[in-house]
Amino acid sequence: MTKVKPCLPALLALSASLRGARTAEGLGLRRLAHKLGVSAQALSLWETGKRAPAIEDVAHVLGFLRVSPAEYSRVMRLRRQLEEPISIETLDAGSASQRRTLEELAVRTFEWAPYVVPEPFQTPEYIQATAQDAAGPDDLDQAIFEHQVRQLDQGWTADRTVLVGAAALAPAIEPQLQALRAAAHLPGLAIKIVPRTVAKTIEAFTIYEGLGNVLTVALRHQDNIIFVSEPDAVQGYRSTFKALERGSVTCADFRSP
Template sequence: MATLVATPRSRALGFGLRAARVARGLGLRELARLVDVAPQVLSHWESGTRVPRVEQVGLILGAMRVEPVERGRLLELAEYAKEPNWLERTSFALGSYLEYERAASAMVNWEPHLVPGLLQTSEYAQVIFGSHGLPRQEVDRLTRIRLRRREVLTGRHRLSCSVLVGEEALRRTLGDPETMAGQLRHLVQAARLENISLRVVPSDSGYHPGLKGSFVLFDFAQLPPVVHIEHLRGNSHLYDREYVTDYRVAATTMTSLALTELDSHRFIQTVLVELGR
């Protein structure tokens, strides 16, 4: 039996293959017949648990007439699919990150300076995207994508989400005071959901590993965990067990430093009062 892989690149390859198949209106068995592979094998390729050879990927892409840019991206993913870690050159946590959120059973999100994307209001998100000098149309598009991500928190299969947010993120005013107040009120409301744990890490907590930067740790029901780190011009995906363990320990450390859920909600209300809202 082939060894299960499920590295970040192999999952991204699988996401891309499945998206191309759906866009062409092909069923799994139909595509499997076209490229002469067993449906079970194709299913493993689409889930990222096994990796096709580069020439097999080329055959699949040819059968689906995938456009050249996407074809090149998927072939590159196939070539390096078995490498454990990956620096993805895409901005604003799109691409593979969105699939992680949809497929994960649980996530831990640490954000020292900003409200986590899943819990942002449209006004708060627009301030962030607008600061990059993007056209208004692109700002609106990215904001719509960000808001649609909330479905994983409120849909039928709700993601278990543990949010650790730094005090600075709550006190840093983005936009005008009303925008920030609306964002804080939304946090209080979101924290009432049973699948969300929202806790604040005070600024006077001393040194802790979270001072190195934000990260998201994804756990999956049947696949190995992945750590995602967003950068200015790309995203890191960490798969090595040693790396994942270090981030899990970091999350545990910060949880021990954080206020309780109740005290965190009271703290947010205090910041709202300080804003005069």
């Protein structure tokens, strides 16, 4: 067991990966623990994210379960990230990704979207307006279809507050604003608009709050998502979100220029 406080996003994704590798082989927890020569309690703690396994233990589990080389590298990379306050994953990560795990376990989520409306709320008109590089109608239809499929996989749990920058509405202001006004009535969801004069140049970020008021910030950078769990940095983002929220207006009260 590592002696340092593990990076929460990496730990949660690691535990989900170990559990997924075991269930994919159809093995019960006690049976696998017996074959590995460890206690069922220890394996359970690793699979639930309540204890960080040593890197040798992770390698032992993955080797016994004969995961693919790519999956072995991905999970071992997660283990190495446990001891860092920052972890990184690519946007094409697998089902046990850090972002997905945080989404599932968060009790509250705070999202700031200054330039692009979050995907679950984008309308077909918005997609059409932003897909300027589409080669033709078929490509556009495919983009809309793929977006609708992703929408089905991006529901949220618990409470979620989304602040959308006014600049993000620009490609299709009226239909997109109508969609946001309708979504704002969903239970557990609050959507507000931040005027251009308030938003300034603050880049997008998402804050996930877990049990015990544990906070993690997710930052998108090109094809990667960077997760920050260092307390001072996280509190800085939390303060920034509160300041943006104070300057925001409800979707019903927002009037486009």
